[in-house]
Amino acid sequence: MLYLGIETSCDETACAIVEDGRRVVSSRLVSQINLHRQFGGVVPEVAARRHLEAINQLVDEVVGEAKIDPHKLSGIACTTGPGLIGTLLVGLSCAKALAWSWDVPLLSVDHILAHVCANYIDSDLEPPFIALVVSGGHTQIMHFSSYKEAEILGQTIDDASGEAYDKVARLLGLGYPGGPAIDKCALGGNPSAFKLPEGVVPGYDFSFSGLKTAVMRLVENQGRIQGANPDASLPLGDIAASFQDAVNRVLFRKTMEAASKLGLERIVLAGGVAANSDLRRRFESAPGVKIYRPALSLCTDNAAMVAAAAYYSGQPVDLSASAYSRRY
Numbered sequence: 001m002l003y004l005g006i007e008t009s010c011d012e013t014a015c016a017i018v019e020d021g022r023r024v025v026s027s028r029l030v031s032q033i034n035l036h037r038q039f040g041g042v043v044p045e046v047a048a049r050r051h052l053e054a055i056n057q058l059v060d061e062v063v064g065e066a067k068i069d070p071h072k073l074s075g076i077a078c079t080t081g082p083g084l085i086g087t088l089l090v091g092l093s094c095a096k097a098l099a100w101s102w103d104v105p106l107l108s109v110d111h112i113l114a115h116v117c118a119n120y121i122d123s124d125l126e127p128p129f130i131a132l133v134v135s136g137g138h139t140q141i142m143h144f145s146s147y148k149e150a151e152i153l154g155q156t157i158d159d160a161s162g163e164a165y166d167k168v169a170r171l172l173g174l175g176y177p178g179g180p181a182i183d184k185c186a187l188g189g190n191p192s193a194f195k196l197p198e199g200v201v202p203g204y205d206f207s208f209s210g211l212k213t214a215v216m217r218l219v220e221n222q223g224r225i226q227g228a229n230p231d232a233s234l235p236l237g238d239i240a241a242s243f244q245d246a247v248n249r250v251l252f253r254k255t256m257e258a259a260s261k262l263g264l265e266r267i268v269l270a271g272g273v274a275a276n277s278d279l280r281r282r283f284e285s286a287p288g289v290k291i292y293r294p295a296l297s298l299c300t301d302n303a304a305m306v307a308a309a310a311y312y313s314g315q316p317v318d319l320s321a322s323a324y325s326r327r328y
């Protein structure tokens, strides 16, 4: 079965055709990172307009490259939320128009589930498994008992992990997006240089706002020390590595606890923060578990994951379907 996926939930315009949820037939993506960098973050209205300019050509390209008759597609799948409402509506309007004109089913796909489904691409992954979903908007531990049934075991009570990376990077003057910048900067730093707190929250929930404040205080203190000694510079590598260590320590520990409690050996990493090199290394060296994580290009937003999710858990909808910014 061939599904065409469309993704416009934030700042990537993407379109892809995937066969049976596992094999990418064609895929295109236009990133808006350079456009939003000047603002230090995504500007929703600017993002929506850029999606509108890009989407039709991407559809033409993936259909052309796949050399298929679009009337024979099993469906058009679109991310309908969570995400930025204005940007989601661009993708959904495009998906509706295509489904109507090609006379094929329209499917709605949840963005978080799609991130998890990126792990089915080119892999042998099957449920049951524990998924750690870490992105700019979400941080959740989920239990997938089947392809269609997923339970949230815990989630952040304030900032998402990716959001924490982005805010701390801004504080350190490392630019946007913050995650890759901190990842790179931390390579030259000592993760034990500064003792930063893990948010203390019960169960499988997370909190990252205290950590963010602790980094802010640390930077202020270091600034004072620096003020007294003009030759000193902020130890960016050590701060980045210590912050990254505090985030990844708690993500790793709680995910491993959930897998052990449920007796599951398969652990899936998903979302933009799953591209983090230290997080991947931690899980990959953990004994007694099998780790799945998408190729780096499939960690951050893309449309192949949407087309994969359509195959496993897409919801058929009609042309009155709408988008949502939050799930609850």
Ligand code: KG4
Residues within 6 Å of the ligand: 010, 134, 135, 136, 137, 138, 161, 162, 163, 165, 166, 177, 178, 179, 180, 183, 271, 272, 273, 274, 275, 276, 277, 299, 300, 301
């Ligand atoms: O999944 P995603 O592309 O978009 C959302 O659904 O939010 O995730 C984007 C997030 C951003 O916060 C970005 O800073 C973070 O993923 N990210 C990383 C890395 N690459 C992207 N965080 C840590 N380390 C990375 N290498």
Ligand code: ZN
Residues within 6 Å of the ligand: 111, 115, 135, 136, 271, 272, 300, 301
């Ligand atoms: Zn995402």
